[in-house]
Amino acid sequence: MSTITPELAPELGSLALSALMAVAAGLIGSFAVMRRMVLAADPMSHIALPGIGIALILRVNPLWGALALLLLGAVLIWAVERRIRIATEAVIGVTFAVALAVGSIITSGEQLIDALLGAPGTLTLREAAFGIVGSLIVIGFVLRERNALVVRLVSPEIALTSAVDVARLDLYFLLAFALTIGLGLRFLGVLLMGSLIIIPAAIARRFARSLGTMLALSVAVAVAATAAGTYIASLTARPSGPYIVLVAGGLFFLSLLRRRES
Amino acid sequence: MNALEVQDLAVRLGGTDVIRGVTFNLPRASCLAVIGPNGAGKTVLLRALIGALPHTGKIAWAADTVLGYVPQRLDIERDLPLNGRDFLRAKAALAGSPGSMQAEALRSVGLADETLSTPIGNMSGGQFQRLLIAFALLGRPNVLLLDEPAAGIDAPGQAQLNEVLHSLQDSRAMTVLLVSHDLSVVYQYADYVLCLGRHGACFGPPRAALTPEALYEVYGQPLGFHVHDHS
Numbered sequence: 001m002s003t004i005t006p007e008l009a010p011e012l013g014s015l016a017l018s019a020l021m022a023v024a025a026g027l028i029g030s031f032a033v034m035r036r037m038v039l040a041a042d043p044m045s046h047i048a049l050p051g052i053g054i055a056l057i058l059r060v061n062p063l064w065g066a067l068a069l070l071l072l073g074a075v076l077i078w079a080v081e082r083r084i085r086i087a088t089e090a091v092i093g094v095t096f097a098v099a100l101a102v103g104s105i106i107t108s109g110e111q112l113i114d115a116l117l118g119a120p121g122t123l124t125l126r127e128a129a130f131g132i133v134g135s136l137i138v139i140g141f142v143l144r145e146r147n148a149l150v151v152r153l154v155s156p157e158i159a160l161t162s163a164v165d166v167a168r169l170d171l172y173f174l175l176a177f178a179l180t181i182g183l184g185l186r187f188l189g190v191l192l193m194g195s196l197i198i199i200p201a202a203i204a205r206r207f208a209r210s211l212g213t214m215l216a217l218s219v220a221v222a223v224a225a226t227a228a229g230t231y232i233a234s235l236t237a238r239p240s241g242p243y244i245v246l247v248a249g250g251l252f253f254l255s256l257l258r259r260r261e262s
Numbered sequence: 263m264n265a266l267e268v269q270d271l272a273v274r275l276g277g278t279d280v281i282r283g284v285t286f287n288l289p290r291a292s293c294l295a296v297i298g299p300n301g302a303g304k305t306v307l308l309r310a311l312i313g314a315l316p317h318t319g320k321i322a323w324a325a326d327t328v329l330g331y332v333p334q335r336l337d338i339e340r341d342l343p344l345n346g347r348d349f350l351r352a353k354a355a356l357a358g359s360p361g362s363m364q365a366e367a368l369r370s371v372g373l374a375d376e377t378l379s380t381p382i383g384n385m386s387g388g389q390f391q392r393l394l395i396a397f398a399l400l401g402r403p404n405v406l407l408l409d410e411p412a413a414g415i416d417a418p419g420q421a422q423l424n425e426v427l428h429s430l431q432d433s434r435a436m437t438v439l440l441v442s443h444d445l446s447v448v449y450q451y452a453d454y455v456l457c458l459g460r461h462g463a464c465f466g467p468p469r470a471a472l473t474p475e476a477l478y479e480v481y482g483q484p485l486g487f488h489v490h491d492h493s
Contacts (some may be wrong), residue, residue, distance in 0.1 A: 034342060035325060147352035152383070154336065157314045158394075161331040162356050163402060207345035209381050 014123060017131045018226050018240075021183045022196065024138035026222035028180045030203035030215050031142065031149050038202065040077075040193030041098035043179050048072035048190045049103020058108065065126060066190065067182040073099070074174035082167065127186055135185045141176045142215075145169065150211060156239065188241035196222060197246040203255045221251060265290045265405055266311070266325065267435040271319035273303065273310050279426075280306045286456055286465040290324070295448040295468070298458035299481050304441040305334055305459065306408050310437070323405070330403030334393045334410050334441075338383040344386070346378035346393050350400060357401040365397040370430070372422055387414025395423075399430075406430070408440040412447070420444075424451060444474065446481040 032041065048066035055065025078094065123131070142149070148169050152159040156166050176195070184193025204217035229244030236243075264287045264376050272282035279301035286327070288294050296304050310317045323329075327392060352362055368375060391414055400408060412420040426453055428456040430436045442448055448455060448468055455471040457464045459480035464471055 002445060034344075099307060147355040151346060151356065153342075154344070154349060155333055155340065156330055157312060157333055158397070160314055160330040161312050161398075161403075162353055162409075164356065205343055210343060210345045210379075211348040214343040239469040 005195055013128070015227070015230060017123070017128060017135075018230060018260075019223050020135040020139075021180075021187065022200075023133060023217055023219050024135040024180050024183060024196045025193070026200050026204075026219035027142040028138055029197040029199075030204065030218045031082060031153070031191060031220070032177060032239060033201035033218075034199060034206055034214070038198050039200050040178075041181065042069070043093055044073060044077070044178060045190035045194045046096040046100040046103070048181065048185065049101075052100050053103050053106030053132055056075055061124075061127070063130070063182070063185055066185050067179070069099075070178040070182045074178035075171070076250040078174050079169045081170070099107040103217055131186070134179050138176045138180050138183070143173060145172070146211070146215075147171065147230070186243060191243045192235075192241040195245045196225070196248060199245070199252050200225065203248075203252050206255050206258070223250065225251065263290055263328065265292070266290060266324070266439075267320065268311075269320040271307075271310065271321060273306050273315055273317045274413050275306065275315070275401070281310075281458060281463070282321070283403055284456070284458070284463045285456070286463075288439070288454065290439065291431060292453040293431055293438040293440070293451055294456060295452035295455045296439065296441045296456045296458065297443070297445070297448060297480070298493075302472040302480075304408055304420050304458055307456075308409050308439065308441065312407060318439070326399060326452055327404045327405055330398030330399050330401055330406045331413055332391075332406070332408040335387070335413060336390075338390070340381075340383040342381060342382075342383045345381050346373075349382055349393065350378065350397060353400045359402065360400040363400055363402075364396075367399040368424055369397065372419070372426075373394045386417050388416060391415055392419075392423075395426075403436070405437045405439070410441050410443065412442070412444065427451070448472070 032038070047069050051065035051067070051069030052062040053065070054069075055062045058065070073096070075183075079094075094184075110227065148159065148164045150163075151162050151164060152166055152169055158252070159166050159169075180197055181190055181193050184196060187193075188196060200221035201218040204214050205220050208214035209216055226244050226246035228247045231238045231242035232243045267290040268287070269285050271284040271391050284307065286294075296307060298304050306315065308331070309315045311321060312329055313321075350367075353359075356365060356464060358396070365375075368378075373389065373392045373396055377385070377389055377393075380389070382393065385393065392409060395408070395411065408427070411427070412423055415423060424447055425436055427440070432440050440452075442452075449472070450466055455464075455466065455468045457476065459481040459482070461479060466475055466478070
């Protein structure tokens with residue numbers, strides 16, 4: 001696989017790419033937070049691990065293995081939610097704990113840390129292309145389907161009588177959510193990507209009183225945290241993922257200082 | 263011609279028959295009131311009719327049916343960052359209805375335009391209920407299903423709401439199905455009554471279906487309800 005050549009200014013390109021991913025994370029996170037899926041990001045990200053392990057055994061890029069299992073996990077959650085209406089959380093929790101265990105058995109310690117917290121290094125062209133295309137798919141999905149997502153959020157029954165295919169919308173939403181986690185794998189690691197999806201949206205929710213404000217604020221915080229985290233990381237010559245999440249987390253605690261009206 | 267034909271409808275949830283043996287035909291542009299004690303399955307019936315619950319038996323809507331559904335109280339989190347305008351705009355976009363429709367829908371439910379800037383979780387019960395009805399009207403439905411639409415609305419608001427429903431039914435030849443606990447409203451506006459009781463269902467025009475004996479059968483206790491016959 002070819003790597004991005006220095007002539008292409010990798011720092012700049014990679015910054016633009018992470019900003020695009022942050023936009024995707026801020027948008028999908030807005031709806032995830034409004035749907036009270038805050039805790040789903042974590043177990044969902046665990047399922048990437050066995051994928052990484054399998055990919056390493058098969059000698060393919062771990063990213064593809066992680067992505068395949070993430071999307072499979074989304075379908076699994078969707079199917080479980082539809083069939084068994086009770087104890088969904090328990091099923092998801094157990095399934096992904098098992099995934100984590102399997103993942104840690106077939107993945108070496110160092111690879112595991114890289115997958116969880118992000119690996120530094122130059123992106124291959126394919127990885128960069130995946131980042132761009134994946135981010136655009138997520139951004140396009142949320143913006144295109146925002147009306148259906150809004151109505152679904154208020155009431156699935158109302159959505160049903162508003163010509164929304166609720167089951168399909170739920171599946172696409174989970175797939176977009178899984179894809180967003182996969183996008184962050186190379187940059188932040190799956191664990192930290194979950195945070196970049198949730199934290200900016202959680203901050204936005206504290207201030208926003210309309211959908212437009214919610215989406216705009218969430219995206220702005222995600223991009224700002226990504227840019228600031230990347231900058232701090234460049235000063236310390238360490239991976240940017242933890243710094244990005246630290247900045248986002250810091251902003252969240254700052255936002256707690258403001259009491260919500262109403 | 264019938265707007266809806268239901269035959270031997272049964273819904274089983276969690277191993278219990280919530281409703282069973284429900285059969286009725288509803289002519290177009292008529293108003294059906296669904297009554298019955300708490301837990302009789304009124305909401306379940308409506309949800310089955312819109313296709314949100316698995317069921318057995320036949321539910322056949324007329325081919326040109328466009329449904330509008332107004333659910334019973336929804337639990338909306340107070341800090342949900344969605345205001346009334348977001349909600350109506352979403353429906354208008356989904357239904358492809360023009361902007362002028364929104365003003366008309368708001369007018370018919372008596373909701374002020376300023377209210378739309380309020381997050382839906384901060385609206386009063388009555389405001390939110392009116393918003394839900396305006397939302398349903400935006401899709402230009404020819405059938406409106408309402409689950410206790412008057413719940414949480416003040417007395418003048420209830421009277422206004424009943425007038426709105428009645429005029430929609432007249433002016434747009436809309437078929438209306440509503441769950442109501444107010445038997446006087448049922449007598450005044452409904453063309454048909456479906457009683458869901460512990461011992462099965464009954465169906466008919468209010469005067470025939472709502473005899474003291476039938477009400478006793480449905481509610482399991484005598485009701486102090488008296489028909490004011492002004493005719």
